[in-house]
Amino acid sequence: MNHTPDPTTAGHGGAFDPREAAALLEQTTRQARRQFAPAQPWLLAIRAVLVLAALGAVWLSVRGQHPYHGPGASALLIVAAFVIINFTATVAVRRRATAGVSGRSRFSPAEITVMVVAYIAPFVVLAALGDTGDNHSGTLLTVPLIVAGLAWAALSAVRADWRSCGTGLAVAVTGAAGAAAGQAGAWAVTGVGLCLTLLGTAAVIARQLDRA
Amino acid sequence: MKDSTATTGDLDPLIHVPTRLKIIATLAALPDGDTLSFTRLQDLIGLTPGNLIIHLRKLEEADYISSSKARNGNASITTVAITGHGRAALGTYTRALRELLGGL
Numbered sequence: 001m002n003h004t005p006d007p008t009t010a011g012h013g014g015a016f017d018p019r020e021a022a023a024l025l026e027q028t029t030r031q032a033r034r035q036f037a038p039a040q041p042w043l044l045a046i047r048a049v050l051v052l053a054a055l056g057a058v059w060l061s062v063r064g065q066h067p068y069h070g071p072g073a074s075a076l077l078i079v080a081a082f083v084i085i086n087f088t089a090t091v092a093v094r095r096r097a098t099a100g101v102s103g104r105s106r107f108s109p110a111e112i113t114v115m116v117v118a119y120i121a122p123f124v125v126l127a128a129l130g131d132t133g134d135n136h137s138g139t140l141l142t143v144p145l146i147v148a149g150l151a152w153a154a155l156s157a158v159r160a161d162w163r164s165c166g167t168g169l170a171v172a173v174t175g176a177a178g179a180a181a182g183q184a185g186a187w188a189v190t191g192v193g194l195c196l197t198l199l200g201t202a203a204v205i206a207r208q209l210d211r212a
Numbered sequence: 213m214k215d216s217t218a219t220t221g222d223l224d225p226l227i228h229v230p231t232r233l234k235i236i237a238t239l240a241a242l243p244d245g246d247t248l249s250f251t252r253l254q255d256l257i258g259l260t261p262g263n264l265i266i267h268l269r270k271l272e273e274a275d276y277i278s279s280s281k282a283r284n285g286n287a288s289i290t291t292v293a294i295t296g297h298g299r300a301a302l303g304t305y306t307r308a309l310r311e312l313l314g315g316l
Contacts, residue, residue, distance in 0.1 A: 016228055016229065016230060018220060018223065018309055018312050018313055019313065020230075021223070021228060021230075021233060021309060022309050022310075022313055024230060024233055024234065024237075025233060025237055025306065025309070028233070028234045028237040028238060029237050029240070029241055031256075032237065032238040032240075032241035032242075032256065033241045035241075035256060036241055036242060099249075099252055100248055100249030100251060100252025100253070101242065101246055101247070101248055101249075101252070102246065102247050102249075102291065103242070103243065103245050103246030103247055103293075104243050104244075104245055104246055105242065105243055105246050
């Protein structure tokens, strides 16, 4: 079968070896998937370790309290630092991955609003109920996780993103298990649950990225 | 049997060019319906704008990709996306490549 020589094959003389083509196809697909991935496995693994360390530190500071009066200022500072680092790194990586991309990969303003409301609303409701004191800090940790996890799962289901849907459900289950563990136990259960969720998500994404 | 008679002639000549293979494989890595800006694609492929335009034009003529221009203030942003036809062509090309390499 003869084809008209293609001037845009310059440098390859039109003879592009099929083995080279297969290698190039695999390499390009793998690189592109990595570039466009909004969550990187290495970042998720780091977040898993950090959340375990942050919530574990709080649990160590509250586990012997009878009655429970909540974590000290230094422990809360560790948690606040984790939340800020986590949020900043996630947004930066996502922004880099979706630079120049438009369409379904990007969240719509409505989706962003739903997530922000899902995270803030539980604090507002708990404040209205008067459940915001230090002795309710376990509740303040777990209830927003349940609501935000379910909201994330619902948004992901609408997008038919079943991996993210699973992550959202795992976060919600972690929050529920933490809530059942009591005020002090909530910190340990939530730390372990979120760590496992993040590690599991990292493993699934790493597998997806490696499958060219 | 097709496996034993597959030749390089079975490979879509429009895709079987290193640069165009990279372009179409990169665009296919995006979810269906997503578009990519010309500048990001250029960064990923590592081509000069002129070269990239030549290859994109060829792919667009075959309806493998679509492009559109949008105005953003004074600047205009060109975006490209793989079409359903282009995705199918890449699938056919990949299968042909597998058959060919399996027969070698």
